[in-house]
Amino acid sequence: xxxxxxxxxxxxxxxxxxxxxxxxxxxxxxxxxxxxxxxxxxxxxxxxxxxxxxxxxxxxxxxxxxxxxxxxxxxxxxxxxxxxxxxxxxxxxxxxxxxxxxxxxxxxxxxxxxxxxxxxxxxxxxxxxxxxxxxxxxxxxxxxxxxxxxxxxxxxxxxxxxxxxxxxxxxxxxxxxxxxxxxxxxxxxxxxxxxxxxxxxxxxxxxxxxxxxxxxxxxxxxxxxxxxxxxxxxxxxxxxxxxxxxxxxxxxxxxxxxxxxxxxxxxxxxxxxxxxxxxxxxxxxxxxxxxxxxxxxxxxxxxxxxxxxxxxxxxxxxxxxxxxxxxxxxxxxxxxxxxxxxxxxx
Amino acid sequence: xxxxxxxxxxxxxxxxxxxxxxxxxxxxxxxxxxxxxxxxxxxxxxxxxxxxxxxxxxxxxxxxxxxxxxxxxxxxxxxxxxxxxxxxxxxxxxxxxxxxxxxxxxxxxxxxxxxxxxxxxxxxxxxxxxxxxxxxxxxxxxxxxxxxxxxxxxxxxxxxxxxxxxxxxxxxxxxxxxxxxxxxxxxxxxxxxxxxxxxxxxxxxxxxxxxxxxxxxxxxxxxxxxxxxxxxxxxxxxxxxxxxxxxxxxxxxxxxxxxxxxxxxxxxxxxxxxxxxxxxxxxxxxxxxxxxxxxxxxxxxxxxxxxxxxxxxxxxxxxxxxxxxxxxxxxxxxxxx
Numbered sequence: 001x002x003x004x005x006x007x008x009x010x011x012x013x014x015x016x017x018x019x020x021x022x023x024x025x026x027x028x029x030x031x032x033x034x035x036x037x038x039x040x041x042x043x044x045x046x047x048x049x050x051x052x053x054x055x056x057x058x059x060x061x062x063x064x065x066x067x068x069x070x071x072x073x074x075x076x077x078x079x080x081x082x083x084x085x086x087x088x089x090x091x092x093x094x095x096x097x098x099x100x101x102x103x104x105x106x107x108x109x110x111x112x113x114x115x116x117x118x119x120x121x122x123x124x125x126x127x128x129x130x131x132x133x134x135x136x137x138x139x140x141x142x143x144x145x146x147x148x149x150x151x152x153x154x155x156x157x158x159x160x161x162x163x164x165x166x167x168x169x170x171x172x173x174x175x176x177x178x179x180x181x182x183x184x185x186x187x188x189x190x191x192x193x194x195x196x197x198x199x200x201x202x203x204x205x206x207x208x209x210x211x212x213x214x215x216x217x218x219x220x221x222x223x224x225x226x227x228x229x230x231x232x233x234x235x236x237x238x239x240x241x242x243x244x245x246x247x248x249x250x251x252x253x254x255x256x257x258x259x260x261x262x263x264x265x266x267x268x269x270x271x272x273x274x275x276x277x278x279x280x281x282x283x284x285x286x287x288x289x290x291x292x293x294x295x296x297x298x299x300x301x302x303x304x305x306x307x308x309x310x311x312x313x314x315x316x317x318x319x320x321x322x323x324x325x326x327x328x329x330x331x332x333x334x335x336x337x338x339x340x341x342x343x344x345x346x
Numbered sequence: 347x348x349x350x351x352x353x354x355x356x357x358x359x360x361x362x363x364x365x366x367x368x369x370x371x372x373x374x375x376x377x378x379x380x381x382x383x384x385x386x387x388x389x390x391x392x393x394x395x396x397x398x399x400x401x402x403x404x405x406x407x408x409x410x411x412x413x414x415x416x417x418x419x420x421x422x423x424x425x426x427x428x429x430x431x432x433x434x435x436x437x438x439x440x441x442x443x444x445x446x447x448x449x450x451x452x453x454x455x456x457x458x459x460x461x462x463x464x465x466x467x468x469x470x471x472x473x474x475x476x477x478x479x480x481x482x483x484x485x486x487x488x489x490x491x492x493x494x495x496x497x498x499x500x501x502x503x504x505x506x507x508x509x510x511x512x513x514x515x516x517x518x519x520x521x522x523x524x525x526x527x528x529x530x531x532x533x534x535x536x537x538x539x540x541x542x543x544x545x546x547x548x549x550x551x552x553x554x555x556x557x558x559x560x561x562x563x564x565x566x567x568x569x570x571x572x573x574x575x576x577x578x579x580x581x582x583x584x585x586x587x588x589x590x591x592x593x594x595x596x597x598x599x600x601x602x603x604x605x606x607x608x609x610x611x612x613x614x615x616x617x618x619x620x621x622x623x624x625x626x627x628x629x630x631x632x633x634x635x636x637x638x639x640x641x642x643x644x645x646x647x648x649x650x651x652x653x654x655x656x657x658x659x660x661x662x663x664x665x666x667x668x669x670x671x672x673x674x675x676x677x678x679x680x681x682x683x
Contacts, residue, residue, distance in 0.1 A: 059644030068648070153535055158620030160433070160645025183434035186645040194537055194631045195620030197641060208506055209535055 030063020030076030049303040075283040078162020080262035095279035098318040102228040119174030128192030155214035158195025160187040219316035245274035291338035414658035431622035438655035446632035451607040454546035466558030489552035497616035509536030537619040540628040550603035557599025611636040
């Protein structure tokens with residue numbers, strides 16, 4: 001009896017162990033901004049979908065290089081890849097999740113969400129045109145908020161980053177001056193201010209320097225209790241950063257018209273839209289060498305769309321609208337082909 | 347001669363000596379023939395190790411230059427003098443980071459060399475033997491601290507200290523003084539070229555001090571004792587005996603420190619402010635070659651002009667280090683002549 005029970009236990013353990021060992025492994029590399037949600041999804045998907053994700057947050061540019069060289073199963077980048085590069089690299093691009101950015105400030109006595117700013121003011125601050133916190137234009141917007149006479153110290157990401165790409169895209173969208181003088185990219189020629197490395201570097205610098213202003217992902221600002229600001233959206237309303245305003249912006253994006261899903265969620269229409277929202281993207285080879293691994297990647301993101309939404313919102317990322325998820329699934333079916341021409345995603 | 351007599355009490359000694367000498371030669375020959383393959387292998391391995399360094403260095407320079415070629419072709423020699431780093435317009439230049447690299451390294455040396463000299467002087471001439479060892483060990487430990495630790499310490503301790511207590515007062519103090527008021531100007535954010543130089547100074551002091559201490563100890567005691575004998579003070583002994591005797595090695599130690607300062611990445615990134623502008627003053631922010639390359643590398647796509655420009659920066663750093671080395675050699679030659 002005892003022997004049987006023990007052997008049964010061993011057999012059960014063996015089956016469970018084999019099940020865990022059989023989890024299909026996939027590798028991805030790239031963007032740092034969605035890395036927290038990818039790793040949370042990876043953790044949950046191990047048990048729920050039998051997929052083990054090994055994701056390396058090495059930066060969008062490096063991730064693009066890796067997937068073009070096919071050294072990973074998928075690449076991830078914050079800025080959408082150029083259409084001609086996707087074409088020549090035989091890559092399918094689709095969005096994974098969305099996030100938002102906020103401005104953070106260090107003004108003693110000012111609470112999170114209290115200060116009101118507009119895109120034009122942010123652009124002028126980062127251009128070095130507005131240099132004092134008691135500038136007439138700032139005071140006019142913020143009656144009732146005690147603004148000091150101190151200098152404004154703009155802080156930016158010194159390392160190339162998708163965060164900077166989105167931030168400068170926003171400044172370019174709202175300020176013709178910014179667009180003409182600086183433009184948008186993963187790193188730009190900043191006319192004023194100081195640089196810091198990474199989200200944590202920007203946050204730490206803003207926290208240390210009185211009168212500083214910086215920009216980080218909202219998830220980062222919320223988790224670290226940073227003083228974020230309101231922003232005025234395209235409809236002229238001042239909005240607070242929240243999952244609600246982010247989702248509103250995502251819903252107002254023109255997904256159908258966007259090629260390669262490279263939709264712009266910057267400064268979208270709508271009363272409730274938060275103006276700085278962006279999607280982060282996955283690049284997947286259309287001609288996978290190993291169809292099984294490619295199928296596993298799609299299985300993983302299929303699971304993440306279906307069952308990973310609560311994990312994403314828990315980390316203050318915004319899940320994709322259902323219609324977009326369905327469009328991505330049909331793209332998988334239509335465009336990713338095994339060597340024999342059969343669709344990999346079923 | 348007396349010694350020879352002592353060793354030959356019975357007259358058999360010469361014979362025994364010659365005998366043992368011949369057996370010695372025989373065994374040596376035996377060993378040589380037995381180990382000739384081993385000798386050749388060892389000589390070969392040693393030669394390979396030596397040549398490998400040259401080959402590696404050459405390979406690095408060549409691959410850097412090949413990678414940098416598109417940038418040099420696009421911008422020409424103006425790459426070195428262009429103070430522009432604009433990834434949006436694809437215009438890149440090295441002037442800002444070269445300027446930052448040289449200013450921070452030279453300022454760091456100006457701060458570090460006198461201090462390091464003081465440490466070495468104290469340890470070799472003044473300190474009681476009891477404290478020599480603990481201080482010496484402490485200096486060696488400082489050299490072993492990883493640069494990221496210096497960076498974080500600089501960012502969380504030195505930067506706020508500079509912003510609150512040093513920069514505002516220095517700026518006020520030099521206000522109205524020609525030249526100096528321009529050198530010590532800029533918004534007091536705590537970061538900047540001077541803070542970076544300060545951190546670099548702390549980082550290179552152990553290298554320079556340890557080298558100086560070691561070479562000061564090589565001065566034969568009889569020289570120093572002679573100087574003391576004719577009535578020299580400790581300082582006069584240091585200045586007229588120890589320092590001239592060790593000058594070449596001291597310069598070598600300083601160059602070692604300069605080499606580390608030129609290439610330092612992490613610690614500098616934390617405190618220099620990372621802006622690609624030449625501010626013209628020491629409290630303003632800037633950038634160094636190593637720091638810029640480290641920051642921008644992750645988001646540079648393969649084959650892009652930006653990546654090529656970063657490699658070109660690496661090549662320029664190589665050239666700067668080479669020039670520094672050449673100058674130090676030249677100085678040493680003049681000293682000897």
